[in-house]
Amino acid sequence: MFPEPIQKATFFSRGSYRIVLYFAIIVWLLPLAAVFLTSFRSLADINSGNYWGWPTEFALVENYTQIFTVTPMLKYFFNSLVITIPTVIGTLTLSSLAGYSLAKHNFRGNFLIFALFIAGNFVPAQILMIPVRNLTLSLGVYDTKMGLILFHTAFQTGFCTFFLRGFIKELPHEIVESARIDGASELRVFWNIILPLIRPALAALAVLEFTFIWNDYFWALVLVQGDEARPITLGIQALRGRWTSFWHLISAGSIVAALPPVFMFFMLQKHFIAGLTMGAVKE
Amino acid sequence: MQANFWDRNQLKLAPVFFLAPAMLLFAVYVLYPIFSSLRISFFEWDGVGEMIWIGFGNYIEMWEDDRVHTAIKNNFIWLICFLLAPPLSLALGIFLNQNLTELKFIKSLFFFPFVVSPVVVGLIFSWFYNPKYGLLDSFLEFIGLNPLAVLSNENIVTFGIIIAALWPQIAYCLILYLTGLAGLNKEIVEAAKIDGAKGWSMFWNVILPQLRPATFIAVIVSVLGALRSFDLVAIMTRGGPWGSSTVLAYEMVEQAIFNYRMGYGAALATILFLILDIYIAWFLIRVWLNEKGRL
Incomplete structure (x- = not known):
């Protein structure tokens, strides 16, 4: 255990540890607290310059109702879900098939394909931007949710394949080999043997991918123009333009936009951390 | 009985079918666009009209473009500041690596900025820095200092954005290090203790080497984050003032997008791509060596 457990320290050290700890978490959350507080202030408070004092009235329900009724926030939220969920499913399907093949099939060019998937994953979005935009236009899916789903699925498949290939490679080769000797087809090996075993990895990736895609801003900016396909990240930014002085609503909108990934994170923290730290413990 | 063609060649044919869907999408949306962008960077093109070949024209122009100089300088500042994220996170991680009941929840609170969308992070910090409503300037005034108006001050604006970006970045590295610290080999630590290692020498000679995989990933993601930074700049300042x-x-x-100069944009993207290639190559070599070590 490093450092020494605080329980072994003196009474005084333990006390000061706690004080520093609480102080640190307050400072850490301070910028967020500001937006959070603003999200349940009333317009009257905002107009009278009461930004930091105690709210004269709590407009929590009003603000969050308004966000969904007066602004197109509900539409944006729905768009984000419709973009994110199919992308996660599509990506996991493609990359578990590819990951299995790269891990358990020997063929020429195996490492090359694997290397391409890894490399593609590190590439800056800007080098893809112009051609992907033109491609999306010529496929007729510009400014649609489908356009974003297709691109995200393709791009995220790189990362997920890298991840799953590593995970499947760790599975003992004998189980695949003995199933093959028993006459199982490759599809059956994949479906009945590999898939059940990689469930934890799939769970971890699903949470991570959900967050990545939900939070995407760049590709939405490049591939979407109107409200019809606009996800919530872009929606918030649009609201900022249209409702400049309505900070209480923008704050409430931001909290709503942040909620699904934060909620998932707190619910599925174990999977989340497992996904993020793959490779961070042992090489 | 003669097995049919599929059964005999299954192991050879299966990879094609398993890889084809992923490869196809990946080739269309990732590989082809890279080459296409490289090509576009040699043209003058507004995105709809005719493409005019200008050779290295865009690259030569970049050489003299003040905004590009500023961009490169700022990327460098981002990089230096982002490299502070791993050591800061490690320090914070060591501080938080205790066994108190409330810590489990407090750790989650430290982690979660990582899952907050950059749009929301940008908004939170824009609000925080706002000279009229913001907490920062209110506080500075309260203690008798001049307000800073961070985002409209040319000299500090980049640092203001970087601090906002470090918030989720530190959270990310913290997750890596706390996992690393939880996975320390207890026997080695105890043995070192018996040998008299403690404090700094313990940290430097026993703990840090065991955290190397976490450090490796933390450095990689921080370098990538610094070089690829876009969202917060777009959201907080649009590159201004x-x-x-x-x-x-x-x-x-x-x-x-805003000036309709596709060729010039593609040339800028190419430069960024070439810089990142160094990291890609480094990472791939590591994966390759690791792979061979296992065989």
Whole structure:
């Protein structure tokens, strides 16, 4: 255990540890607290310059109702879900098939394909931007949710394949080999043997991918123009333009936009951390 | 009985079918666009009209473009500041690596900025820095200092954005290090203790080497984060005031989308791509060596 457990320290050290700890978490959350507080202030408070004092009235329900009724926030939220969920499913399907093949099939060019998937994953979005935009236009899916789903699925498949290939490679080769000797087809090996075993990895990736895609801003900016396909990240930014002085609503909108990934994170923290730290413990 | 063609060649044919869907999408949306962008960077093109071949024209222009100089300088500042994220996170991680009941929840609170969308992070910090409503300037005034108006001050605007970006970045590295610290080999630590190692020498000689995989990933993601920074610049300042907070990734979008200069944008993207290639190559070599070690 490093450092020494605080329980072994003196009474005084333990006390000061706690004080520093609480102080640190307050400072850490301070910028967020500001937006959070603003999200349940009333317009009257905002107009009278009461930004930091105690709210004269709590407009929590009003603000969050308004966000969904007066602004197109509900539409944006729905768009984000419709973009994110199919992308996660599509990506996991493609990359578990590819990951299995790269891990358990020997063929020429195996490492090359694997290397391409890894490399593609590190590439800056800007080098893809112009051609992907033109491609999306010529496929007729510009400014649609489908356009974003297709691109995200393709791009995220790189990362997920890298991840799953590593995970499947760790599975003992004998189980695949003995199933093959028993006459199982490759599809059956994949479906009945590999898939059940990689469930934890799939769970971890699903949470991570959900967050990545939900939070995407760049590709939405490049591939979407109107409200019809606009996800919530872009929606918030649009609201900022249209409702400049309505900070209480923008704050409430931001909290709503942040909620699904934060909620998932707190619910599925174990999977989340497992996904993020793959490779961070042992090489 | 003669097995049919599929059964005999299954192991050879299966990879094709398993890989084809992923490869196809990946080739269309990732591989082809890279080459296409490289090509576009040699043209003058507004995105709809005729493409005019100008050779290295865009690259030569970049050489003399003040905004590009600012962008490169800012990317460099981002990089230096982002490299502070791993050591800061490690320090915070060591501080938090205790066994108190409330710590489990407090750790989650430290982690969660990582899952907050950059749009929301940008908004939170814009609000925080706002000279009229913001907490920062209210506080500075309260203790008798001049307000800073961070986002409209050319000299500090980039640092203001970087601090906002470090918030989720530190959270990310913290997750890596706390996992690393939880996975320390207890026997080695105890043995070192018996040998008299403690404090700094313990940290330097026993703990840090065991955290190497976490450090490796933390450094990689921080370098990538610094070089690819776009979202927060776009959301908080749009590169302003007067282009003083622009970075390569932002400048590229500004040129291509807002100024309709696809060729110039593609050339900027190419430069960014070439810089990142160094990291890609380094990472791939590591994976390759690791792979061979296992065989």
